[in-house]
Amino acid sequence: MAGRTETREATRLDATLKAVDDGLDAALSRLFDFLKIASISTDPAHKAACTQAAEWAAGELRALGFAATVHPTPGHPVVVARTDTGAPRRVLFYGHYDVQPVDPLDLWETPPFEPRLGETPDGRKTIVARGACDDKGQVLTFLEALRAFKSVGAGAPVDVTVLLEGEEECGSPNLPAFLAAHASELSADLALVCDTGMWDPKTPSITTALRGILHTELTIVGADRDLHSGLFGGAARNPIHVLASLIAEAHDASGRVTLPGFYDDVREMPAEVRQRWESLGLTAEAFLNPVGLGVAAGESDRLVIEQIQSRPTFEVNGMFGGYTGAGTKTIIPARATAKISFRLVADQDPAKIRAGFEAFAAARVPADCEAVFSWGEGARAFLVPPESPDLSRAAGALEAEWGIAPVTVGSGGSIPVVGQFKNVLGVDTLLIGFGLDDDRVHSPNEKYDLSSFHKGTRSWVRILEALA
Amino acid sequence: MAGRTETREATRLDATLKAVDDGLDAALSRLFDFLKIASISTDPAHKAACTQAAEWAAGELRALGFAATVHPTPGHPVVVARTDTGAPRRVLFYGHYDVQPVDPLDLWETPPFEPRLGETPDGRKTIVARGACDDKGQVLTFLEALRAFKSVGAGAPVDVTVLLEGEEECGSPNLPAFLAAHASELSADLALVCDTGMWDPKTPSITTALRGILHTELTIVGADRDLHSGLFGGAARNPIHVLASLIAEAHDASGRVTLPGFYDDVREMPAEVRQRWESLGLTAEAFLNPVGLGVAAGESDRLVIEQIQSRPTFEVNGMFGGYTGAGTKTIIPARATAKISFRLVADQDPAKIRAGFEAFAAARVPADCEAVFSWGEGARAFLVPPESPDLSRAAGALEAEWGIAPVTVGSGGSIPVVGQFKNVLGVDTLLIGFGLDDDRVHSPNEKYDLSSFHKGTRSWVRILEALA
Numbered sequence: 033m034a035g036r037t038e039t040r041e042a043t044r045l046d047a048t049l050k051a052v053d054d055g056l057d058a059a060l061s062r063l064f065d066f067l068k069i070a071s072i073s074t075d076p077a078h079k080a081a082c083t084q085a086a087e088w089a090a091g092e093l094r095a096l097g098f099a100a101t102v103h104p105t106p107g108h109p110v111v112v113a114r115t116d117t118g119a120p121r122r123v124l125f126y127g128h129y130d131v132q133p134v135d136p137l138d139l140w141e142t143p144p145f146e147p148r149l150g151e152t153p154d155g156r157k158t159i160v161a162r163g164a165c166d167d168k169g170q171v172l173t174f175l176e177a178l179r180a181f182k183s184v185g186a187g188a189p190v191d192v193t194v195l196l197e198g199e200e201e202c203g204s205p206n207l208p209a210f211l212a213a214h215a216s217e218l219s220a221d222l223a224l225v226c227d228t229g230m231w232d233p234k235t236p237s238i239t240t241a242l243r244g245i246l247h248t249e250l251t252i253v254g255a256d257r258d259l260h261s262g263l264f265g266g267a268a269r270n271p272i273h274v275l276a277s278l279i280a281e282a283h284d285a286s287g288r289v290t291l292p293g294f295y296d297d298v299r300e301m302p303a304e305v306r307q308r309w310e311s312l313g314l315t316a317e318a319f320l321n322p323v324g325l326g327v328a329a330g331e332s333d334r335l336v337i338e339q340i341q342s343r344p345t346f347e348v349n350g351m352f353g354g355y356t357g358a359g360t361k362t363i364i365p366a367r368a369t370a371k372i373s374f375r376l377v378a379d380q381d382p383a384k385i386r387a388g389f390e391a392f393a394a395a396r397v398p399a400d401c402e403a404v405f406s407w408g409e410g411a412r413a414f415l416v417p418p419e420s421p422d423l424s425r426a427a428g429a430l431e432a433e434w435g436i437a438p439v440t441v442g443s444g445g446s447i448p449v450v451g452q453f454k455n456v457l458g459v460d461t462l463l464i465g466f467g468l469d470d471d472r473v474h475s476p477n478e479k480y481d482l483s484s485f486h487k488g489t490r491s492w493v494r495i496l497e498a499l500a
Numbered sequence: 501m502a503g504r505t506e507t508r509e510a511t512r513l514d515a516t517l518k519a520v521d522d523g524l525d526a527a528l529s530r531l532f533d534f535l536k537i538a539s540i541s542t543d544p545a546h547k548a549a550c551t552q553a554a555e556w557a558a559g560e561l562r563a564l565g566f567a568a569t570v571h572p573t574p575g576h577p578v579v580v581a582r583t584d585t586g587a588p589r590r591v592l593f594y595g596h597y598d599v600q601p602v603d604p605l606d607l608w609e610t611p612p613f614e615p616r617l618g619e620t621p622d623g624r625k626t627i628v629a630r631g632a633c634d635d636k637g638q639v640l641t642f643l644e645a646l647r648a649f650k651s652v653g654a655g656a657p658v659d660v661t662v663l664l665e666g667e668e669e670c671g672s673p674n675l676p677a678f679l680a681a682h683a684s685e686l687s688a689d690l691a692l693v694c695d696t697g698m699w700d701p702k703t704p705s706i707t708t709a710l711r712g713i714l715h716t717e718l719t720i721v722g723a724d725r726d727l728h729s730g731l732f733g734g735a736a737r738n739p740i741h742v743l744a745s746l747i748a749e750a751h752d753a754s755g756r757v758t759l760p761g762f763y764d765d766v767r768e769m770p771a772e773v774r775q776r777w778e779s780l781g782l783t784a785e786a787f788l789n790p791v792g793l794g795v796a797a798g799e800s801d802r803l804v805i806e807q808i809q810s811r812p813t814f815e816v817n818g819m820f821g822g823y824t825g826a827g828t829k830t831i832i833p834a835r836a837t838a839k840i841s842f843r844l845v846a847d848q849d850p851a852k853i854r855a856g857f858e859a860f861a862a863a864r865v866p867a868d869c870e871a872v873f874s875w876g877e878g879a880r881a882f883l884v885p886p887e888s889p890d891l892s893r894a895a896g897a898l899e900a901e902w903g904i905a906p907v908t909v910g911s912g913g914s915i916p917v918v919g920q921f922k923n924v925l926g927v928d929t930l931l932i933g934f935g936l937d938d939d940r941v942h943s944p945n946e947k948y949d950l951s952s953f954h955k956g957t958r959s960w961v962r963i964l965e966a967l968a
Contacts, residue, residue: 247828254793257940260913260941262843262912265808272747272816273748277744280741324725327867345734348740348741354818355818356820359542359670360671360817368819371822400788445730474727474829
């Protein structure tokens, strides 16, 4: 009888949600344990800590009833854990246990691997540590939902495969091969990634688009040694000047990237999407003032939200050349280097972007200098079909928890694994996360709202029920 | 009787020159002792070594019959030493005992403070060490001439005051005040500076013009923290891009500096000087190929020699911003910094150049960013009057030693003390040195030709005779 089944389901849901509420302190304690492990993947000195973090996660999963394996790779290990209850559907949950480096260390108010509770100026309670949001807080937001299901006896209403890697912060070099080698073990009906953010502290969000990414490091080489800037200055080419000109010419006065062919394959957003974005009314000031800026720097004929979500970028992440120590040194340096990344949108092809930039540089480097490139693997942009049924199910679950429909957004960020899930495993992904714009991911004093942890866990309970 | 006086003088000169030749090995040994002292003035870890170098020099001067004092300053000490024989004329010799830093250390073939003899590919014997040319080799080139005079009994035919400072490589911050405080003790008829170069290994040179110099460090400040380049990229201003544009716009396509008022006070060379320079036939390839370049980077309507000697420059000596470590980090940095120096020519005023650059930057910095300047003291350019009698005397002496008239040149480099000698002590300076373009001053594997040391010492003997 429909009524009694719904009542049993409602009762089970209520009980599970109550278990989340009752178990919050213990969950926080487990998150603190996870955060204490300094799993910085880009730094060889932290290799053992990365393995320790993987083992810790595997241990937690086994305690939740999973069969968990810590798989070695040429880099940091990958954790794969599965339940096998014979449920009609299986979801694949992806996260990463590695964290960003912490520099500059002197800007942290408390040590980055000594997690603590904090509070924002407007009174929101927070968890403060490197990885509090990206990605350990978000991973445990999901795992604690599974714990709540287990604590009321039933287990989750879907089978779950958990995939945790340890190299997301350094480009996941070993993941594509791992996915290919373990494709059958990782098969699922839907992938879930909890590494994105909410619209605001009270409004959830589902990310339906991600930008792709392409990295390069460009060095301009001039003389065969640093030169005395008096004896050679005025006649000898300065690679810093050459590189600066290259960077300056990459954008025109309207903020448009000038690299040849850069916008050829860019898909325009449908008119209704642009109208919806306009109606959101996000101004440059509102978006940028919280970080000390105020003037939108992108294409001048685009909304701020377009500049972030649907337009590609050319960005210099770091640049160095010549003398950078204290005081002065009167040299013309032999070389100068820029670390550059491109955020890509559908349907840009990383290979074509690379060719365009190499041509752009070749046309501008003086005859007696050399442009040396070192390219990373590129990742294309990602789009969720708006008509997806799982999208509707998850949206309904989020509305039930937060009292407001989630905003479906594109993210300016890139999560290459989503494209790999589609290409290698043939599975679509839902990106639902509980981070906030002021979490300071990749910066000192990273935090994660306690409300995101708590209500996010409750949200996952509802979502998994809805997906079953 | 004129004949017998000339014969006595010729005999004394010949004896003194022979003493130089006979004493070369011992002089080399003393130079090696001087070079072993790691007197890097910019590095506080070498403060004791700087004092040791000053004391060593004072000891050598006392052995030469000087009354020498090592004067403390707020920084490294200044050595002042005098002979007082009642000679009709007095010269003031200036040099510095401090040396440049050695980085990058891994490019030195042998340790920088373990002097050794070497050889160039074309067979010239060299002394290799940090400071071999700049400035210890050149200082001893002068002092060993005084030793030769002393060894034949007479002492030098002029009275000599020797002034050795220890902060030339970090901008001589304490020297102006020292000169003012010791002006009467340092009074002389003429100053001699041995810190410049020869035209080529067989052709001496007298430097009759020096460029001035002005340092600044410019930081562009954007957001109040490093930003995630996915979440903010495309909308948030990147200070590296702002700084790169500033640097790129500082020159136009013809190589001319675009800063407002930059060339207003630049004195054009007289037509005959330009004709003489043209007749020297120095090509960009000849000047730049030895350092791995080949295309003149300065104003396209100027000779290479003008670009170095008589035209001012805007030069970025170092630049840094954002993530500069290994691998990638997807940030938009909060700030970016450039260390910039201007080489000035007569009659540019450092204060006007500063004002012009600040105005240039203010006009180009976005409304939500800030340009923060840190300026050093400026030093104006220097010119020797071509009709100077001492210039003729020194030129004749050099021709006698080298068999070819010296080339009178401007140097692209800056030696601010020369302006201070004029302003504070009221004394003109002759700049005569024996360095060579391939000495690698300010670079790894610095050297000084043995021929420069030997024939340079003989040259000083002849010059001091001529000046008496």
